[in-house]
Amino acid sequence: MQQEILDYVDSLAADLQHWRRDLHHYAESGWLEFRTATLVAAELHRLGWQLQMGREVISAEHRMGLPDAATLQREEQRAIEQGALTEWLPHFSGGFCGLVATLETGRPGPVVAFRVDMDALDLNERLQDDHRPFRDGFASCNAGMMHACGHDGHTTIGIGLARTLMTFAAQLNGTLKIIFQPAEEGTRGAKAMVEAGVVDEVDFFGAIHIGTGVPAGELVCGCDSFMATTKLDVDFHGVASHAGGRPEEGRNALLAAAQATLALHTLTQHSGGSARVNVGVLRAGSGRNVVADRASMKVETRGGSNQVNDDIFARTQQVIAGAAAMYDVEHHITLMGSARSSQPTAPWVxxxxxxxAQIAQITSRVDSKNQAAGSEDATWMMERVKARGGQASYLIFGCDLSAGHHNEKFDFDESVMATAIKTLTLLALNIDQYREEEK
Known part of the structure; x- marks a missing residue:
């Protein structure tokens, strides 16, 4: 039966390629995955999965980095014009573009959940013949939105996994869940799903990624190098005045932002581990002869542990408040994203x-690997599962890439999707074997 399942996944290759290329062509950025979510919902409903969607699985008050109402409305209309299924769209309207599919086998067993993300990056794709998606006609048709991190592949893996698990449901035990998450880029979406309770009953959890510099054929079974992070926007509000005639009447927001920027970049020392602060954007002022009454900054902190990041973020807020007070201006901080640091559970890894080891396409298996110091908001789900007594890990499936992630020429070897589906299927199929071995 196990070989029959692996052969079945191989038979899906053409369908997987079709799904991936369709999603790539109609790339949708975070909280705007209207078309993507409706197509996924329709397909999983057709397969017989139980669905929870939109506000059922996303806490409105915990969404971060949400586009404004006009953008949400405009992009929803764009999605309709590009084939979003209007009968499903009300579930996701307003940017609630997440869903959870559940398969209850009716037989005793644990709850096993896998998370895949759906969003594209805010990036223009390369539109030249040296880039396969353009050459083969599936480059993004949406300006400023591109699947340059492989989430089109992740969503396709979720769909293929749903087909496989439902086809062989008679051989499964317990409850299976597939979480389709919006807005991973910028670490904006997972916490809102966690706060809605989507992983509260999960016993075993796995999040996935393809590529990330891991060589083709290698599987990282428990990536443990993600840094905790907090992302924030800062607005300073002062008073404008004539810079030559009445400078003393102004309150300079530009100077407050500049002071904060310089001070923030001194905060990167911490005895508890690695720490980062970066001011990536600073905008201010309206003219050379005007004391600037407005300034804005885009800032992020990171830490090698949750405690380090929490400490650096607390000090970041103090620095910003101090700079505002120094120049007698008001300030406002908006939380735009966050993720945690999370260690995978060793027995599950x-x-x-x-x-x-049973999958021929996987020729190398490692528990962890030194990766670049990035962040991933699936760590919110991992931490919640572990806090409630479950086990969690983050899997990376290596594959050949045409360019690095977040690059306008990004593309990947599509055969990795079947490899991931096979791996996740065997985890679900053989979960009782794990439980026996751990007794």
Missing amino acids: RFIRQQA
Whole structure:
């Protein structure tokens, strides 16, 4: 039966390619995945999965980095024009573009959940013949939105996994969940789903990614190098005045922002581990002869542990408040994204490594790997699962890439999608074997 399942996944290759290329062509950025979410919902409903959607699985008050109402409305209309299924759209309207699919087998067993993300990046794709998506006619048709991180592949993996698990449901036990998450880029979406309770009953959890510099054929069974992060926008509000005639009547927001920028970049020392602060954007002023009454900054902090990041973020807020007070201006901080640092659960990682040994396309299996110091908001889900007594890990499936992630020429070897589906299917199929071994 196990070989039959692996052969079945191989038979899906053409369908997987079609799904991936369609999603790539109609790339949608975070909280704007209207078309993507409706197509996923329709397909999983057709397969017989139970669905929870939109506000059922996303806490409105915990969404971060949400586009303004005009953008949400405009992009929803754009999605309709590009084939979003209007019968499903009300579930996702307003940017609630997440869903959770559940398969209850009716037989005793744990709750096993896998998370895939759906959003594209705010990036223009390369439109030249040296880029395969353009050459083969599936480059993004949406300006400023591109799948340059592989989330089109992740969503396709979720769809293929749903087909496979439902086809072989008679061989499964317990409850299976597939979480389709919006707005991973900028670490904006996972916390809102966690606060809606989507992983509260989960016993075993896995999030996935493809690529990330991991060589083709290698599986990282438990990536443990993600840094905790907090992302924030800062607005300073002062008083404008004539810079030559009445400078003393002004309150200079530009100077407050500049002072904060210089001070923030001194905060990167922490005895608890690695720490980062970056002011990536600073805008201010309206003219050379006007004391600037407005300034804005885009800032992020990171830490090698949750405690380090929390400490750096607290000091960041103090620095910003101090700079505002120094120049007698008001300030406002808006939280735009966050993620945690999370260590995978060792027994679950061992089981992942064991199951992956049965897949011919995986030629190397490692528990962890030194990665660049990035962040990933699936860590919110991992931490909640572990806090409630479950086990969690983050899997990276290596594959060949045409360019690095977040690059206008990004593309990947599509065969990795079947490899990921096989791995996740075996984890679900053989979960009782894990439980027996751990007794």
